[in-house]
Amino acid sequence: MSVLAGWRTRLRRFHDTVAGWIALTTLLAMLTSLALNGAFSLLAGVWARPPILETGLMEKVATIGRIINAAPAPQRASVASAAADKTFNVLWLLRHEDAYLPDTNEPGFSNGQQMLRKLLEMPDATIEAYEPDDWGDRHVERPYVLMLQLTDGSWLQFSVPTRKWGLDPFKRNLIVVILALLSTLLVVLIATRHLASPLERFAEGARRFGKDFRAPPIAVVGPHEIRQAILAFNAMQAQIQHFLNDRTQMLAAISHDLRAPLTRMRLRGEFIEEVEQQTKLFRDVDEMQAMVNSALDFFRDDARLEPPTAFDLAELLLTVVDDFKDAGVDVAFVGASRFVYTGRPVGIKRALANLIDNAVKYGYDARVELTTRAHWVEILVQDRGPGIAIDLHEQVFAPFYRIEGSRNKNTGGVGLGLSAARATVLEHGGLLTLRNRRSGGLEVKVSLPLD
Numbered sequence: 001m002s003v004l005a006g007w008r009t010r011l012r013r014f015h016d017t018v019a020g021w022i023a024l025t026t027l028l029a030m031l032t033s034l035a036l037n038g039a040f041s042l043l044a045g046v047w048a049r050p051p052i053l054e055t056g057l058m059e060k061v062a063t064i065g066r067i068i069n070a071a072p073a074p075q076r077a078s079v080a081s082a083a084a085d086k087t088f089n090v091l092w093l094l095r096h097e098d099a100y101l102p103d104t105n106e107p108g109f110s111n112g113q114q115m116l117r118k119l120l121e122m123p124d125a126t127i128e129a130y131e132p133d134d135w136g137d138r139h140v141e142r143p144y145v146l147m148l149q150l151t152d153g154s155w156l157q158f159s160v161p162t163r164k165w166g167l168d169p170f171k172r173n174l175i176v177v178i179l180a181l182l183s184t185l186l187v188v189l190i191a192t193r194h195l196a197s198p199l200e201r202f203a204e205g206a207r208r209f210g211k212d213f214r215a216p217p218i219a220v221v222g223p224h225e226i227r228q229a230i231l232a233f234n235a236m237q238a239q240i241q242h243f244l245n246d247r248t249q250m251l252a253a254i255s256h257d258l259r260a261p262l263t264r265m266r267l268r269g270e271f272i273e274e275v276e277q278q279t280k281l282f283r284d285v286d287e288m289q290a291m292v293n294s295a296l297d298f299f300r301d302d303a304r305l306e307p308p309t310a311f312d313l314a315e316l317l318l319t320v321v322d323d324f325k326d327a328g329v330d331v332a333f334v335g336a337s338r339f340v341y342t343g344r345p346v347g348i349k350r351a352l353a354n355l356i357d358n359a360v361k362y363g364y365d366a367r368v369e370l371t372t373r374a375h376w377v378e379i380l381v382q383d384r385g386p387g388i389a390i391d392l393h394e395q396v397f398a399p400f401y402r403i404e405g406s407r408n409k410n411t412g413g414v415g416l417g418l419s420a421a422r423a424t425v426l427e428h429g430g431l432l433t434l435r436n437r438r439s440g441g442l443e444v445k446v447s448l449p450l451d
Contacts, residue, residue: 061119073152309345310340316345341377350420352445363385378447
């Protein structure tokens with residue numbers, strides 16, 4: 001009993017796996033194809049070779065039989081020949097052996113015999129009936145045949161050629177192939193839908209978590225392997241959410257603990273009588289304060305908590321460009337006046353503002369271009385500054401990295417702008433790349449997916 005229970009458990013587990021579903025799909029497709037082909041053959045066979053009672057032969061036999069039975073013997077052959085047509089043949093035979101019939105008499109013709117005897121008004125007439133299957137494979141022609149013995153002992157042979165399908169063999173075989181394909185396709189679509197739905201929900205949940213780390217866990221449904229993957233992903237998602245919450249609390253504590261000593265340093269600097277030393281100290285304190293604030297904003301990044309929403313990306317870009325124009329900086333914009341995109345508008349606006357600000361600070365003639373492709377939207381931020389050496393195109397995205405000589409009082413910053421911008425773009429599933437323009441200057445390309 002325990003062995004049987006073990007096999008049942010294994011069978012259930014196998015059925016609940018991807019491999020089990022593939023095997024079950026194959027088996028069901030084969031069985032469905034065979035069932036449809038069998039049903040088609042059965043129905044077509046009944047139509048092509050209907051039972052003898054459904055051919056209309058009984059009424060003809062009764063009428064012609066009464067006429068020939070009443071006719072003189074010398075005239076019976078000519079009357080039988082006159083009664084025949086293209087689809088119905090009648091022969092008058094002196095002996096039964098002259099018909100050359102198969103040995104098998106159709107069983108189950110008792111109802112037809114009684115009906116025909118009643119129509120002939122010959123209650124004791126001997127009647128034999130043969131169908132196409134009785135002739136065997138050796139006969140090329142296998143008609144329906146009905147033998148009727150007349151009152152003088154002679155025989156009438158009535159025959160109807162075997163009915164053929166209305167299609168040639170090629171078309172009949174084509175119908176069988178099409179039925180097999182349709183039945184297989186139907187089973188495969190149902191089975192693959194059962195497998196694809198959990199995978200689609202899994203992928204959608206992963207994309208949702210990529211855009212919003214507070215997204216709920218994915219429903220655990222589907223075959224065993226997919227459920228295990230969803231459980232592992234949900235566990236990873238819970239750990240990441242726990243880590244981010246702990247990091248937020250830690251950064252809040254660090255923010256409080258660092259600002260307090262910096263404030264005390266500034267207060268103590270007020271008592272330094274030497275103006276030059278006091279100015280240097282205040283400058284260092286301000287730089288430290290700016291670095292602490294920038295670092296905390298970068299690692300905390302409240303914009304990442306923003307839920308995704310649909311917004312007009314073109315209008316957002318125009319708003320950023322207008323802000324720079326209001327500040328006296330001429331920034332050109334080229335692109336559509338309206339384009340709806342789903343994402344976090346605050347984060348994207350901050351990232352684009354950082355990129356345009358870099359173009360304004362380190363170059364001139366800043367230009368923003370919005371273009372759309374099949375599955376992507378691209379934002380180009382171009383300038384005509386000195387550009388960046390190719391070997392530094394990836395290094396500049398590292399937090400706190402500044403190109404040598406760029407840290408000065410005029411430009412400011414601590415080297416987090418590009419890092420924050422790329423982080424925002426990556427969280428939207430996009431790409432942020434740099435390219436030196438042939439005509440001079442730097443081009444920053446932001447590619448955001450539309451799917």
